[in-house]
Amino acid sequence: MLNQHEIIETLNMIDNQHLDIRTITMGISLRSCAHPDAKICATKMYDKITKYAENLVKTGEDIEREMGIPIINKRISVTPIAIAAESCETEDYTIFAKAMDDAAKTCGVNFIGGFSALVQKGFTIGDRRLINSIPEALATTDFVCSSVNVGSTKAGINMDAVKLMGQTIKNTALRTADRDGFGCAKLVVFCNAVEDNPFMAGAFHGVGEPECAINVGVSGPGVVYNALKGVKGQPFDIVAETIKKTAFKITRMGQLIACEASKRLGAEFGIVDLSLAPTPAIGDSVARILEEIGVDVCGTHGTTAALAMLNDAVKKGGVMASSSVGGLSGAFIPVSEDEGMIAAAEKGVLTLDKLEAMTCVCSVGLDMIAVPGDTSAETISAIIADEAAIGMVNNKTTAVRIIPAPGKTVGDSIEMGGLLGTAPVMPVHNEGSVDFVNRGGRIPAPLHSLRN
Amino acid sequence: MNAIITVVGKDKVGIMAGVCVVLQKINVNILDISQTVMQNMFTMNMLVDVKDANVEYPAIVDALNEEGERLGVSIRIQREDIFDAMHRI
Numbered sequence: 001m002l003n004q005h006e007i008i009e010t011l012n013m014i015d016n017q018h019l020d021i022r023t024i025t026m027g028i029s030l031r032s033c034a035h036p037d038a039k040i041c042a043t044k045m046y047d048k049i050t051k052y053a054e055n056l057v058k059t060g061e062d063i064e065r066e067m068g069i070p071i072i073n074k075r076i077s078v079t080p081i082a083i084a085a086e087s088c089e090t091e092d093y094t095i096f097a098k099a100m101d102d103a104a105k106t107c108g109v110n111f112i113g114g115f116s117a118l119v120q121k122g123f124t125i126g127d128r129r130l131i132n133s134i135p136e137a138l139a140t141t142d143f144v145c146s147s148v149n150v151g152s153t154k155a156g157i158n159m160d161a162v163k164l165m166g167q168t169i170k171n172t173a174l175r176t177a178d179r180d181g182f183g184c185a186k187l188v189v190f191c192n193a194v195e196d197n198p199f200m201a202g203a204f205h206g207v208g209e210p211e212c213a214i215n216v217g218v219s220g221p222g223v224v225y226n227a228l229k230g231v232k233g234q235p236f237d238i239v240a241e242t243i244k245k246t247a248f249k250i251t252r253m254g255q256l257i258a259c260e261a262s263k264r265l266g267a268e269f270g271i272v273d274l275s276l277a278p279t280p281a282i283g284d285s286v287a288r289i290l291e292e293i294g295v296d297v298c299g300t301h302g303t304t305a306a307l308a309m310l311n312d313a314v315k316k317g318g319v320m321a322s323s324s325v326g327g328l329s330g331a332f333i334p335v336s337e338d339e340g341m342i343a344a345a346e347k348g349v350l351t352l353d354k355l356e357a358m359t360c361v362c363s364v365g366l367d368m369i370a371v372p373g374d375t376s377a378e379t380i381s382a383i384i385a386d387e388a389a390i391g392m393v394n395n396k397t398t399a400v401r402i403i404p405a406p407g408k409t410v411g412d413s414i415e416m417g418g419l420l421g422t423a424p425v426m427p428v429h430n431e432g433s434v435d436f437v438n439r440g441g442r443i444p445a446p447l448h449s450l451r452n
Numbered sequence: 453m454n455a456i457i458t459v460v461g462k463d464k465v466g467i468m469a470g471v472c473v474v475l476q477k478i479n480v481n482i483l484d485i486s487q488t489v490m491q492n493m494f495t496m497n498m499l500v501d502v503k504d505a506n507v508e509y510p511a512i513v514d515a516l517n518e519e520g521e522r523l524g525v526s527i528r529i530q531r532e533d534i535f536d537a538m539h540r541i
Contacts, residue, residue: 002532004486006539007456007497066509068530249538256537 014069017222018284019250021257022277023073024060025198027205027213027270028052030084030114038090042099045084049076049103049112052212052267057108059264063257071257072419076104077203077215078114086126093130097137097144104143111186113203115146118193120155121442131161134168138183139175145201151191151388153395157443162388165189166381166437170404173373177406180414184403185336185368189384191391191398196271197327202364202399213270214262215327218254219277220246222284224314228292239293240313247274247317255322273327274318275363276310278338280421286310286331287340287350298340299350307331308361328397330363336416336423337368345424346413352383352426360390365398370414370423373406380404382433385443393446454483454532455502457516461525463494471498471527474519479506494525499532 013019033044053076060074078084081096097115104112115137117127134146148165151157169189173181188202195206198215205213227246231238254272262269278286287298293306311330319325333355335341344350352369359365365387371380384400391398405414405425413424459471468487475482484499505512513529520527 002456002497002499002535002539004488004495004497007458007535008495010535010538011458062510065513066531067534068528069534252537253534256533 013220013223017220017226018279018281019220019223019253020070020072021216021254022219023075023198023217024056024071024257024261025075025077025203025215025217026053026056026265026267027077027196027209027215029205029209029211030079030081033084034087036087036089038085038088038095041085041088042095045078045096046099046103049078049100050106053103053107053109055265059261063260063264067257069253069257073111074109075198075200075203076107076109076112077198077205078112079205079207080114080116080118082117082124082126082130083207085130086124091129092136093133094137094140097133097141100144101141109143111143111145111200113145113147113200114205115144116148116204118149119158119161120149120152121158123161131164131168134187135171135175135183138172138186145186145203147188147190147193147202147204149190149193150384151392153192153392154445156445157191157385157388157392159385159437159443160440162381162385163437163440165384166377169380169402170377173404173406180408181373181403181405182416185401185416185420187401189400191388192396194327194397198273199275199277199328201401209270210268212267214258214265214267215270215273216254216258216261217273217275217277217327218250219275220250221276221278221286221289223250224276225283225285225289225292228289236309240309243310243313244317247314248321251318251321269324271324271326272318272322274315274322274325274329275327276314276331278332278334278341279419280337280339280342282339285338285340286333287338287344291340297347297349298344299354303354304357304361307333307358311362328363332363332367333358334367334401335369335426336421337419338421342422342424345426352428356386356390359387359398360394363397365391366400366402368401368403368420368423370403370405370408370425371428372409372425373404374409375404375428376432376434378432378434378437379428381437383428385437389443392443453501453503455500455529456532456535457498457500457527457529459494459496459498459520459525459527461494461523463489463492467494467523467525468496470519470523471516474515475500478512478515479504480512
């Protein structure tokens with residue numbers, strides 16, 4: 001039998017260290033829903049999503065009850081709508097966002113991702129229509145998440161798309177100005193987007209994915225933080241080993257839940273995403289892990305190195321624990337969703353520039369960052385371009401989820417509610433990048449030899 | 453299917469008896485028990501087999517929760533798999 005210490009360790013992780021399964025995300029292909037009539041197409045999408053995901057929430061709750069581990073979110077991702085709806089003869093794709101939103105409400109999930117377009121090399125008709133529909137779609141739906149991939153290591157960066165997304169983010173913020181630009185919290189701009197990501201807002205069901213798949217995201221910053229408290233002052237090798245062991249245990253749990261959920265739902269098991277995803281709750285922060293490693297405040301000198309080590313150790317520990325790893329896998333650093341990041345940003349120690357450096361060594365990118373409402377579309381585009389360049393050159397996924405909060409300025413903060421947390425408005429450089437952004441065209445794909 | 457029942461709370465007469473009576477009523481077999489009392493805190497882990505239970509799993513959870521409330525202790529039941537996944541390769 002398991003010994004008492006092991007049982008208590010697990011219970012402690014769940015009860016006191018916020019260990020949970022962050023999300024079970026069902027990926028559903030909508031490629032079979034194409035139809036020239038937009039209304040019929042939207043109905044087919046609604047029907048298919050609600051049929052496949054009918055039992056998703058109930059199954060999640062059943063497993064939660066049996067295993068005694070919280071499963072925080074049950075979510076759905078679908079084929080990028082720019083692809084699924086391209087054959088429709090309509091300019092406005094909001095109708096599909098509404099179908100997704102209705103389906104999400106019927107199924108009881110709290111987010112549905114896939115109002116997306118992949119334009120790293122150029123736009124199709126559907127891509128342009130989708131991007132033009134984003135502000136309206138995000139303003140008039142509750143649960144729909146949108147993402148646009150503007151670059152990749154193989155294709156380079158589509159600077160026309162980067163420019164367009166700067167304007168789209170501004171428009172989305174203005175359309176949801178009554179909620180401090182909340183629409184932007186549901187909009188991600190990617191470079192090297194992954195097809196099996198279970199985390200929102202960037203989840204979509206890629207074209208290489210099966211008909212229906214279950215992807216699971218685990219979480220456990222609090223568990224890692226507590227484990228590190230036991231190795232204070234020890235050298236980095238020991239810190240890395242401790243993180244690896246902890247990540248292994250967390251991921252094993254994710255693997256178990258993923259297998260169980262896919263079996264019960266009759267869907268293929270996709271991947272376990274080995275991410276450390278923080279929440280605004282005290283004790284569930286990635287920033288506090290970095291501070292436990294030894295930096296006084298997250299964002300000061302040493303933070304990038306500490307994060308690089310953390311990110312790598314999480315992956316090393318997790319990889320062996322799961323039969324199939326994917327998604328975004330790594331430590332997330334969403335500012336508004338992490339109590340330690342919020343505190344560091346409010347102190348002015350964690351800046352946009354430092355966050356950019358941190359994204360070179362960890363999962364995703366500039367995530368859930370509020371900037372002043374008068375930040376220009378060109379500046380936002382330039383921020384996206386910088387972040388996409390990091391992803392493109394380093395062969396990794398990077399993303400920008402930024403909220404130019406209307407009417408807000410540095411010193412204010414915006415309340416997103418729930419897991420999305422509170423975002424302090426962070427300063428951007430005042431010097432413009434208009435000429436840079438207006439060039440348009442494509443930044444060519446980088447060379448893969450002579451890597452210096 | 454095996455499950456682990458954990459009981460934690462202030463020690464008093466009848467905790468073990470209360471849990472066992474509930475399990476007997478719903479036909480859940482006890483396979484192993486380990487129990488300690490530290491500083492007046494009662495901690496018990498019990499390995500049980502629920503395959504022959506005469507009620508569905510959610511009803512087992514409810515029955516134990518109810519008994520926990522009556523006894524003033526925390527009782528929970530979780531499938532053994534979750535602990536095995538974490539602590540056994």
